[in-house]
Amino acid sequence: MDNLPVVSASWLYEHIGEEKIAIADCRFSLANPQLGQQQYQLSHIPGAHYLDLNSDLSSPVQKHGGRHPLPDFNQLAAKLSAMGVDSQTLVVAYDDSRFAFAARLWWLLRYMGHKRVAVLDGGFKAWQVQGYPISDEVPQSQPAKFDWQLQPAYAVDIDIVKARKDLPNVALVDARESDRYRGISEPIDPVAGHILGAVNYPWQDVSTPDGYLRPQSAQSDRWQELKGAEEIIVYCGSGVTACVDLLSLQLAGINTGKLYVGSWSDWCSYS
Numbered sequence: 001m002d003n004l005p006v007v008s009a010s011w012l013y014e015h016i017g018e019e020k021i022a023i024a025d026c027r028f029s030l031a032n033p034q035l036g037q038q039q040y041q042l043s044h045i046p047g048a049h050y051l052d053l054n055s056d057l058s059s060p061v062q063k064h065g066g067r068h069p070l071p072d073f074n075q076l077a078a079k080l081s082a083m084g085v086d087s088q089t090l091v092v093a094y095d096d097s098r099f100a101f102a103a104r105l106w107w108l109l110r111y112m113g114h115k116r117v118a119v120l121d122g123g124f125k126a127w128q129v130q131g132y133p134i135s136d137e138v139p140q141s142q143p144a145k146f147d148w149q150l151q152p153a154y155a156v157d158i159d160i161v162k163a164r165k166d167l168p169n170v171a172l173v174d175a176r177e178s179d180r181y182r183g184i185s186e187p188i189d190p191v192a193g194h195i196l197g198a199v200n201y202p203w204q205d206v207s208t209p210d211g212y213l214r215p216q217s218a219q220s221d222r223w224q225e226l227k228g229a230e231e232i233i234v235y236c237g238s239g240v241t242a243c244v245d246l247l248s249l250q251l252a253g254i255n256t257g258k259l260y261v262g263s264w265s266d267w268c269s270y271s
Helices: 009-015 035-042 073-082 102-111 123-129 158-164 216-222 242-251 263-270
Strands: 021-025 090-094 117-120 170-174 231-235 257-260
Touching: 009 021, 009 123, 090 102, 090 123, 102 117, 102 242, 117 123, 158 231, 158 263, 216 242, 231 242, 231 263, 242 257, 257 263
Parallel strands: 021 090, 090 117, 170 231, 231 257
Antiparallel strands: none
């Protein structure tokens, strides 16, 4: 199970309640930051704990560093410990946004050295479509000890991007939708466009419109042109949806992907 990046709703239903499985509800709305918590309180997969993008999976915004800086890892580790997560626990993350937020937790856990993590294919909707039970009960804490050690090779900052982006064996990938990449529209950041030299692989292409991951063969084909790269640096607007592309790379069997944590919101903050 160590490297299983995705599980189906039926698999989770068959294994729900097992001691070494923890479920994380990562639903969130950038337009309404309270919505995910409200949705969780109304209904969620039984036993799931809620992890909030802003308060759990990020830290407060500074002048530089992007709109979703990395979280306080001691705090996140404490939260995971309270969820009963230790080194043997498989964490299953889900959302209802085509992996936009579940993949952030998937990447963060791997960055913290915990590889027993997967996303739920199809998200909460897939669980509901199958008619599986839902709950509004908040599970009690199940104290465990989540040990972590950051994996430096998984992340890069602006200085590393500047130093490496134009090297012949490095690919720089912009995971945003094509209109933002091309500078046609920019709904969030103060500057439109992309980092010079970046190629565009929109994160939405990783899944179908109804939120299921495209087949592994499609993930592999998607990255065909970059398979020879020794290093693939991925960014988006704030280091969140880029994690969906990193998940896609993992599904394609490519282990050279790195996250530019601050992403475009950090890059353009120096403009």
